[in-house]
Amino acid sequence: MLWRHVLPRLRGRCLAIEMTGYGTSIPDGVGRDLSLAAQADRLPRWVDVLGLEAPVPVGHDLGGGVAQIAAVRRPEACGGLVLTNAVCYDSWPTPAWPRCSTPHRCCATCPRPRSIRPSSS
Template sequence: MDLPIGETQLVPVGDTAMNVWTAGDDGPTVLLVHGIPTNHRLWWDVVPAVAERARVLAVDMAGYGDSPAPDGQPVDLAAQAARLLDLLDALGLDRVVVVGHDLGGGVAQILATTASDRVAGLGVVDGVCYDAWPVPLVRAMKAGWPLVRQLPPSALGTALRPALRTLFAHQERAAPFLDRFVEPWERPDGPRLLSRHLRSLDSVYTQTVAPFLSRLTVPAEVVWGRQDHQMKPEHGQRLADDLPGARLTWVDDASHFVPADRPDVVAEAVLRLVDRA
């Protein structure tokens, strides 16, 4: 799939590599982190706007999209956060603005609270937090991970599409994003990888860092879809209340996939965070 701007590359990170979509040359660096079961293409319509004023890195976490998942190594939130720090080291980046959606929002919280010297600003878009996840849809998938593992790749794709479609408010925008999200899971190893991610989901990671959110001193932006019936709006409000000086943006006409439903609102929030940072 041709990108609207920039390019992707596999960046060596330790004994593995991470796929990174890079766009923009000037300004602060923004690291965009997706959730489950998406990839860097979640930010398809956000990156071009942000890249006009910043350098943007939209990453595939380990085992998602085009990033390999090293055998025998964990893929939970803490492990993903640690790999992102290794990625920053590999790219020679001291500090970045980190913005995460869904699982990526949890990863962003971990980075901000445990590696605060590397984070210049924190953005969370309908992100996992506290003990409020896995969300009902993913919880059901996690309970059936042995079945997921055994599905033919094409059958997994067939099952994912209607389930993920319910997470869009703007149905006319859903089709291309569904293709971008589902294609990696329709590859030969897709079912095994997805079942591995499902088994790793545990809210202990966001519960552990939650007491430290109120101590953060970096600028913060919280963006939440009012129609999100999975990570419900009450969690976005709580997160914004706990983050000192956080700006909360409600998106009335968006569900869970806010970067797809309303990329303009997300891009504006990211650029505000860049300016504040």
């Protein structure tokens, strides 16, 4: 988890949630919906359980998509939003992801790059 290295360097109260099915919670994700939309359903429930009022979600990579969706669904519950190198809204998983159970199968379904030749002008 990226945040374990970042949180100690920040001031104020900082909490990190591990998305279901990632990191040490991979076993918890088996057979569950791991889409960003489903993760965004879990985030506000976690915030409510902790009794936080208008926290500022900070999202990186897939967590950025989760933070965006959660902020759009409950804008009154967000004190702001910070995104770093984030995916766009609900762009994960991609339609090709189920075909990618092993790296060689994934690469076989990807389009091959075309060679680029300099123009002869």
